[in-house]
């Protein structure tokens with residue numbers, strides 16, 4: 300199956316906030332209806348619905364998996380629906396399945412969506428979920444490991460190997476928040492951007508991770524309408540065309556992770572996706588990187604060969620990846636800038652990719668944006684899915 | 694997350710025990726006796742950790758247990774000060790590490806008997822067992838004796 304067969308023609312999103320007053324279904328209605336309206340299609344044109352699995356929300360997952368959404372929204376011509384779960388890589392797989400539905404004739408238009416409401420989950424349940432997700436219950440969890448600690452382990456090794464300083468690391472937060480402060484859908488919209496020094500003033504959670512280098516749990520949701528590239532072209536509306544894709548699996552338990560394998564995988568998937576799109580790295584207008592934690596961004600900048608080895612952190616400190624810098628990077632600010640919505644941040648990054656290519660990104664709009672690199676990754680980094688999206692079909 | 698004492702009663706404060714598979718029982722039996730055991734594949738000579746039902750390299754079932762030296766080198770570490778589960782609050786601060794065993798495999802552990810600021814990547818460490826209950830002892834590591 301080629302990667303150049305689909306296009307995103309409609310997007311819908313609610314701002315990421317703490318909004319316990321909004322039920323999950325309330326958000327589903329708004330995001331899905333907005334995406335369908337934005338696409339120019341009608342509800343009865345939607346032939347299938349695919350949900351990115353909402354983490355830590357078992358009741359909603361069951362409702363979606365057992366087919367409630369098409370009935371709820373009255374999608375009369377919906378032929379099938381399902382939930383896809385690969386953690387943060389879930390939405391990438393929703394889009395792949397949408398491509399299959401379209402190629403095999405199940406549907407002409409597919410609705411892909413995500414919703415997460417963290418704020419009404421009891422705190423003990425949230426803590427228990429995030430403590431155990433992506434951590435091996437026999438070989439890691441009993442020692443007291445957490446998601447934050449796993450990122451700390453990776454960052455400490457990276458800093459040891461490259462000499463990257465805490466100030467350089469902290470500057471990633473400054474860069475991400477510089478985008479987020481200009482994104483009406485971000486929890487930090489309109490908020491002051493902390494300097495790297497200010498980030499380092501926040502308390503240490505676990506070395507080398509400071510409080511401002513971690514994520515705030517939030518509520519949010521978004522949706523996309525996907526059709527064949529051919530149909531999108533005929534419709535002649537602004538769209539995001541999928542041009543290239545490459546993926547690698549690394550390992551499930553970070554304990555077993557070979558850091559080199561991961562870094563080479565980040566590098567190779569980008570090269571392969573870019574080659575499949577028929578472009579070069581210098582054609583990419585935005586590096587829409589999804590890594591959930593700021594600490595991994597310098598590693599990614601080096602793996603993508605944007606920064607030389609050991610210089611990833613310095614690039615961020617110089618403001619090159621910040622709003623106004625010469626390397627547009629994670630233009631919603633990744634999870635640290637957007638607010639953490641479980642597997643939803645990667646869905647939001649796709650919506651942003653489409654928004655930029657459609658020319659609808661407002662203050663954050665990258666001028667003449669023709670090509671976007673976007674990645675997703677699941678669990679505590681078990682894989683990397685690299686994709687290239689274009690403003691025009693191949 | 695919030696005031697520790699006020700919240701503590703809502704949370705499960707019991708110490709989590711390893712969720713064991715049948716083929717890893719021998720590892721924990723060894724740990725109980727102060728032995729760090731690794732699987733060895735007699736077919737392809739792979740040293741295997743964590744324990745598997747079959748050799749992950751060649752799928753052989755012909756696997757035996759061998760006692761490791763207990764010597765290792767710190768690959769990386771992170772010292773926790775906050776934002777761990779309530780059940781680990783009493784241990785704070787504590788240091789989680791990956792260590793590379795002399796026999797090859799990398800494992801997660803805790804570094805103990807050492808001030809956090811003295812822990813370094815590349816530091817030589819040796820195994821010491823931390824008893825959780827009558828069934829489980831966790832392999833922790835401490836600075837190697839000179």
Ligand SMILES: [Zn+2]
Nearest residue numbers: 734737748751
């Ligand atoms: Zn073998």
